[in-house]
Amino acid sequence: MDSADEGRIGVVAALVRATFLVNAVYAESGREHGLTPQQGQLLCVLMSGPRGMGELTTMLALAKSSLTGLVDRTERNGLVRREPDPRDTRAVRVALTPHGSRLAAGFYAETCRRVARLAAGLDDAGRDALSGLLGAVIRDNKVPEVFLEPEVAVRSTN
8 A cells, every 4th residue: 555545445434434423413413402313303304394204204214113203202392293284184294393493493503513514624626526426426326305405494494
């Protein structure tokens, strides 16, 4: 191995380690806002509007029973509510309460600040390259929009 390869890691290790970094940010931000990381993810997903239980199951990659438990706990805390689905009277949608919306905005803003700091050592070109490469991986794998761009999130909560 030559000196140019020292400190380099492969794509698999890099993606897994990056996941650990982002999960740690969610956990830290969540603790400060009284949320579990999963509740924080649920609130972020709901910032763009109510979602059906099936849609949430897919977006959050949870089993139906796990999602039901998550929504139950978050509802007991007054952060979300179940409401009838206007397109299907047998189904419900999950929506943020006013309190949940305020908490989601604070959690989201803090999480964005912390995630942005993860790439603070990169210059503009490096951040653009990272964003482009990760964006391609996300598009290729058809990852749902579980976390909005900061400008979009601000418009959604106003």
